[in-house]
Amino acid sequence: MPSLSPWFVALLGIAALSSVFASPTRTIPRTPPPTSPFATASGGGLVINGSKFSFIGTNAYWLPYLNSDDDISKTLADMSASGITVVRTWAFNDVTEIPEAGSWLQLIANGTTTINTGPNGLQRLDKIIELAAEHNIYVLFSLTNNWNPVANEPPTPVRRHNETPLPRNFLSNDYGGMDAYVREFTETKTHDEFYTNQSVRKFFEQYLQAVISRFADNPRLLAWELANDPRCSSSLVSSPSCTTQTITQWHSDIAKFVLSIDPNHLVTSGNQGFFCPDCPKLFFNPSPPPNPVASPVPGGTRKRSTRGLMGPSKLFQMITKERRAASRASAPRNGIKIRGRWTASSEAKRQAGGIGSAFDGSFGVDSQDILSIPEIGFGSFQLFPDQNSYGTIPTQFTPPSSDFTGTVQQGTAWIQAQAASALAVGKPVALTGFGLVTQDNFPAFVPFNATFPVATSPNQKRQSTGSFGTGVTDDQRLSAYATWLQAGIQAGLSGMTQYQWSQQNLQPAAGTFVQSPNGPGTLGTSPNDGYGILGTGESGIQQTLQTASQNIT
Ligand SMILES: *[C@@H]1O[C@H](CO)[C@@H](O)[C@H](O)[C@H]1NC(C)=O
Ligand SMILES: *[C@@H]1O[C@H](CO)[C@@H](O)[C@H](O)[C@H]1NC(C)=O
Ligand SMILES: *[C@@H]1O[C@H](CO)[C@@H](O)[C@H](O)[C@H]1NC(C)=O
Ligand SMILES: *[C@@H]1O[C@H](CO)[C@@H](O)[C@H](O)[C@H]1NC(C)=O
Numbered sequence: 001m002p003s004l005s006p007w008f009v010a011l012l013g014i015a016a017l018s019s020v021f022a023s024p025t026r027t028i029p030r031t032p033p034p035t036s037p038f039a040t041a042s043g044g045g046l047v048i049n050g051s052k053f054s055f056i057g058t059n060a061y062w063l064p065y066l067n068s069d070d071d072i073s074k075t076l077a078d079m080s081a082s083g084i085t086v087v088r089t090w091a092f093n094d095v096t097e098i099p100e101a102g103s104w105l106q107l108i109a110n111g112t113t114t115i116n117t118g119p120n121g122l123q124r125l126d127k128i129i130e131l132a133a134e135h136n137i138y139v140l141f142s143l144t145n146n147w148n149p150v151a152n153e154p155p156t157p158v159r160r161h162n163e164t165p166l167p168r169n170f171l172s173n174d175y176g177g178m179d180a181y182v183r184e185f186t187e188t189k190t191h192d193e194f195y196t197n198q199s200v201r202k203f204f205e206q207y208l209q210a211v212i213s214r215f216a217d218n219p220r221l222l223a224w225e226l227a228n229d230p231r232c233s234s235s236l237v238s239s240p241s242c243t244t245q246t247i248t249q250w251h252s253d254i255a256k257f258v259l260s261i262d263p264n265h266l267v268t269s270g271n272q273g274f275f276c277p278d279c280p281k282l283f284f285n286p287s288p289p290p291n292p293v294a295s296p297v298p299g300g301t302r303k304r305s306t307r308g309l310m311g312p313s314k315l316f317q318m319i320t321k322e323r324r325a326a327s328r329a330s331a332p333r334n335g336i337k338i339r340g341r342w343t344a345s346s347e348a349k350r351q352a353g354g355i356g357s358a359f360d361g362s363f364g365v366d367s368q369d370i371l372s373i374p375e376i377g378f379g380s381f382q383l384f385p386d387q388n389s390y391g392t393i394p395t396q397f398t399p400p401s402s403d404f405t406g407t408v409q410q411g412t413a414w415i416q417a418q419a420a421s422a423l424a425v426g427k428p429v430a431l432t433g434f435g436l437v438t439q440d441n442f443p444a445f446v447p448f449n450a451t452f453p454v455a456t457s458p459n460q461k462r463q464s465t466g467s468f469g470t471g472v473t474d475d476q477r478l479s480a481y482a483t484w485l486q487a488g489i490q491a492g493l494s495g496m497t498q499y500q501w502s503q504q505n506l507q508p509a510a511g512t513f514v515q516s517p518n519g520p521g522t523l524g525t526s527p528n529d530g531y532g533i534l535g536t537g538e539s540g541i542q543q544t545l546q547t548a549s550q551n552i553t
Contacts, residue, residue, distance in 0.1 A: 035049060035050035036048075036049075036050075036219075037049055037219035038219050038264045038265060038266075039053060039138070039222050039223060039265070039266055040266065040377075041266060041377045041378050041427055041428050044422070044423060044426060044427065044428055044492070045428050045492075045494055046266075046378065046428050046494045046495070048219075053494075054493075054494050054495060054552045054553060055085045055086045055138070055430075055494070055495040055496075055497075055549075055552065056083055056084060056085065056086075056485070056495070056496055056497075056498075056545050056546075056548045056549040056552055057084055057085065057086030057087060057088060057140070057432075057495055057496065057497030057498070058079055058082075058084050058086075058087055058088070058497055058498045058499075058500065058501040058545070059087070059088045059089070059432075059433055059497055059498065059499040059500040059501060060075065060079075060087055060088075060089055060500060060501040060503075060526070061088075061089050061090040061142075061172045061175070061500070062089075062090075062169060062170075062513055062526055062527055063075060063076075063087065063089050063128060063501075064089060064090070064091075064093075064103070064124040064125055064127065064128040065093060065102070065103045065124060065169050065512065065513070066506060066507075066512065066514065067102075067507060067509035067511075067512045067514065068506070068507045068509070069127060069131065070507075071503070071506045071507055071514075072127065072128060072131050073131050073134070073135070074503070074505075075501070075503045075506075075526075076131055076132060076134070076135040076137055077135055078503065079135070079137060079501060080135045080136060080137055081542075082542040082545045082546050082549075083545055083546035083547075083548070083549025083550065084137060084545065084549070085136070085137055085138060085549070086137065086138045086139070086140055086222055086495060086497060087132065087137055087138075087139055087140070087497075087501075088139075088140040088142065088225070088432055088433070088497050089128065089139065089140070089141065089142070090141075090142055090145070090172070090175050090228075091105075091125055091141035091142060091143055091211055092105060092106070092142070092143060092144050092145065092175055092176060092177065092207070092211075093105040093106070093124075093169070093175045093176065094106045094107075094108050094148075094175065094176020094177065094180045094181075095107055095108070095176065096108055096109050096176075096180065096183075096184075097109060099168060099511055100510075100511060101509070101510040101511025101512075102120065102168065102169065102509075102510070102511025102512050103120045103121070103124050103169075103511075103512075104116055104120065104121065105121050105122060105124070105125075105211075106176070106207055108176065108180050108181060108184045108203075109184065111184065111185070112203075113203045113206065113207065115206070115207060115210045117210070122210065122211065122214060125141070125211065125214070125215070126214070129215060129218055129220045129221060132220050133220045138220060138221070138222035139220060139221055139222060140221075140222045140223055140225055140268075140432070140497070141211075141215070141221060141223075141224060141225065142225040142226075142227065142228045142270055143207075143208060143211065143224060143225065143226055143227060144176075144177050144178055144204070144226075144227045144228070145172070145173060145175060145176070145177030145178065145227065145228045145229070146177065146178055146191075146227060146228060146229045146230050146231050146234050147172070147173035147177060147179075147228070147229065147234055147235065147448045147449055148173055148174070148175075148176055148177040148178065148179040148180055148234070148235065149173060149179075149234075149235035149449060149450065149451055150179075150183075150235075151451075153235065153236070166446075166451070166513075167512070167513050167515060168511070168513065169512065169513045169527075170513040170527045170529075171446055171451065171527065171529055172228070172448065172500075172529065173448055173449070173450075173451070174451075177227075177228075178191065178194040178227070178230075178234065179191060179194070179234055179235060179236045181194055181200045181203060181204060182194050182197075182200065182236055183236075185197065185199045185200045185203060186199070186200065188239065189236055190236060190237060190238060190239040190242075191231075191232065191233050191234040191235075191236040191237060191238050191242075192232050192233070192238050192239050192241075192242035192246055192364070193239070195230075195242070195246050195247060195249075195250035196246060196250075201253075204254075205257055208254070208257060208258060208261070209261060212224065212258055212261045212262045213261050213262070215262070215265075216261060216262035216263075216264055216265070217264065219264075221265055222265075222266075223265055223266040223267065223268050223377065223378070224258050224262070224265055224266070224267050224268070225267075225268050225269070225270040225380065225432065226251060226254050226255065226258070226267065226268070226269055226270055227269070227270045227271075228270050229270065229271065229272055229382065229448065230247055230250075230251075230269070230270065230271050230365070231247070231271075231272075231363045231364050231365055232246065232247065232363060232364030233363075233364070234449065235449055238364065242364050243279070243361070243364060244276055244279045244280075244361045244364055244365060244366035244369065245279075245280060245282055245366075245369075246364060247271075247364045247365055247366075247370070248281075248282050248283065248366060248369045248370050248373070249282060251269055251370050251373055251376065252282070252283070252373045252375065255267045255373060255375035255376055256375050258375075259375055266377030266378055267375055267376055267377055268376065268377060268378050268379065268380045268430070268432075269367070269370050269371070269376060269379070269380055270380055270432065271365050271367055271370060271380065271381070271382075272358075272363070272365065272367075272381060272382045272388065273358075273365075273367045273379075273380070273381025273382060273414070273418050274357075274358050274359070274361070274363050274365040274366070274367055275358065275359045275366070275367060275368060275417070275421070276359065276360060276361030276365070276366040276369075277359070278355075278360070278361070279361040279366045279369070281366070281369045281372070282369055283369050283370075283372035283373045283374075284366075284368055284369045284372040284425075285372065354393065354394060355392065355393070355394060356389060356390070356391040356392045356393055356394050356395075357388075357389060357394070358388060358389060358390050358391070358392075358414075359392055367379065367381060367418075367421065368421050368424070368425065371421070371422060371425045371427055371429070372425050376427070377427070377428075378422075378427050378428040378429060378430060378494060379418065379421070379422045379425070379427055379428065379429035379430070380429065380430050380431075380432040381414075381418045381429065381430075381431055381432070382431070382432060382433040382434065382499075383411050383414055383415070383431060383433070383434035383435075383484065384433070384434065384435060384448075384499075385400050385407045385410065385411060385436065386399065386400055386435075386436065386437045386445070386447075386468065386469075386530070387447050387448065390410045390411065390413070390414045391410060397467050399467060399468055399469025399470075400436055400437070400469060400471075400472050400476075400480075401439075401469035401470045401471055401472050402469050404472055404476050404480075407436075407472075407480070408479070408480045408483050408484075411434070411480065411483075411484050411487075412483060412484060412487040415431065415484060415487045415488050415491055415493065416487065416491050418431070418491075418493075419488075419491035419492055419493055420491075423492070428494040429493060429494060430493060430494045430495035430496065430497070431484075431488055431493055431495070431496040431497065432495075432497050433497060433498075433499040434481075434484060434496065434497075434498060434499060435498065435499040435500065435531035436472055436476070436477045436480055436481070436531075437468075437471045437472070437530040437531065438471045438472055438473065438474055438476075438477050438535075438537065439470060439471040439472065439473060439474075440471070440474065440535050440536070440537075441471060441528065441530045441531065441532060441535075442455055442470060442471035442530065443455045443456070444528045444529065444530050444532070445468070445471070445529065445530025445531075446529045446530060447468075453530070454468045471530075474535070474536055474537035474540070475537075477537060477541075478537060478540045478541060478544060481498065481541060481544055481545075482544050482547075482548075484496070485544065485545075485547075485548035485551075485552075486548070486551075488552075489548065489551050489552045495552075496548070496552075498533075498541070498545060499531050500527075500529070500531045500532060500533075501526070501533070502525065502526050502528060502532040502533045502534040502538070503525065503526040504523070504525050504526075504534065505523040505524075505525075506523060506524050506525065506526060507523065507524070508523070508524040513526075513527050514526070
């Protein structure tokens with residue numbers, strides 16, 4: 001079982017120290033907080049209407065694309081009843097041909113793009129914002145996706161749509177995204193051309209212009225998330241030249257572009273939160289800290305202050321030191337080695353040996369450098385232990401079902417490390433997606449880069465018995481979520497969004513993902529990719545979210 005590494009323990013110590021060092025007078029804001037109805041960042045927290053805004057949220061990438069507005073409204077009402085105040089969803093739905101039925105937002109084909117502004121196009125997004133306002137829920141729109149595997153595309157051995165029982169838009173990776181642009185507009189077809197190629201940039205910015213200008217004045221939008229899980233590689237491989245700086249520079253450029261259209265809303269990344277203390281930085285300023293005199297947010301009970309804290313430079317020196325010590329002290333374990341399984345193609349991108357893949361830059365993500373970009377308003381990170389390893393040392397990947405206690409501890413440490421990292425930069429941070437696959441859900445579990453459940457895919461059979469384990473029990477999932485929510489609240493996260501919401505009794509409709517389980521005429525359920533909450537555990541999860549929503553305020 002992986003144990004907590006020393007540097008996490010050290011980080012915990014620092015987190016504790018921060019309240020010791022915070023002087024009592026800091027509970028009084030130095031400057032009056034903004035009373036804007038738009039979310040702003042102040043003193044390490046989010047502020048709306050002049051009050052601190054901390055949230056428990058949920059993910060429903062599919063929500064705008066339901067056929068029935070009543071179903072959307074009902075879903076939002078149920079979320080609200082569980083204490084949810086933020087829903088994160090996809091503000092993109094790219095297609096390569098116009099579907100016969102159902103919604104789509106942008107056609108990417110024949111060397112150009114066409115944006116659908118009709119009722120089954122961008123007006124879906126208008127609708128979700130309008131209905132969210134009725135239910136007092138804020139919307140976090142993500143603008144594109146790292147993941148979009150398509151049929152027969154080497155090296156991705158997948159099938160899709162008509163060849164699988166999963167309908168269009170069922171999976172989160174079936175809404176187009178970065179690779180849809182790369183396939184259409186580049187010759188090399190390497191994933192990172194999305195970040196660097198000027199033709200791709202031009203078309204993506206046209207899309208951003210259309211979407212962002214639509215909501216620039218609407219306070220129901222919490223923030224713009226630039227991309228879900230941006231990385232150097234995807235189902236399309238990375239070029240050898242992609243580094244963390246490639247991804248960071250893209251964030252800077254696009255965040256500036258977004259703010260040039262919409263100065264009202266905050267911009268966040270959407271990355272997984274991977275660290276790379278050893279990577280060269282573009283924005284991270286070791287000393288002095290960017291916001292050394294952050295004032296506490298109004299109404300806040302916790303004290304987040306950078307005063308008395310180690311500066312970012314010292315913090316990360318310490319991380320590096322502890323990490324190396326931990327690495328030296330730990331011998332390799334037996335088992336299937338799948339370290340770096342999500343990594344970019346180039347071995348050279350690993351910045352140093354002996355570090356866990358969430359800490360060595362191998363995904364091309366340096367979350368602290370990204371968070372240091374002036375135009376990035378708050379940090380975001382994710383926690384999916386069935387798909388990523390969050391250990392600081394490169395042991396083999398251990399599925400949550402094989403080491404539940406270790407998984408929970410590592411998740412807690414990950415949350416605390418993200419909070420400490422954001423504190424060092426002086427900005428808020430939110431966990432924008434977290435989830436665990438249960439035994440009941442395991443047959444439905446499709447990793448974000450795949451189109452088939454691991455349990456049934458011939459190509460993934462080997463992994464389903466090895467790296468993916470068997471799923472945890474409902475009780476374990478509940479206890480992990482409760483632990484992580486509590487850890488996030490204590491660490492001072494601004495929000496946590498569970499992945500993903502489930503909804504029953506939805507109207508099945510042609511061209512949508514809502515399938516009727518019992519034949520035509522019956523009612524359907526929302527997509528389950530292994531993280532849905534229907535079943536025996538549902539009420540427990542909803543209760544836990546609600547409890548957390550009461551505690552986070
Ligand atoms: C902020 O004020 C607006 C307008 O009164 C209201 O609709 C909204 O719910 C408020 N938001 C919060 C988080 O209080
Ligand atoms: C692309 O162009 C071809 C040739 O003009 C046309 O047949 C096809 O329908 C176009 N595809 C889309 C998706 O518009
Ligand atoms: C972008 O991709 C296109 C198509 O592959 C290529 O012609 C062009 O040179 C690329 N532009 C840059 C700046 O790499
Ligand atoms: C998804 O990622 C896993 C881990 O890297 C890999 O083993 C698997 O082949 C990938 N699946 C697809 C369909 O690309």
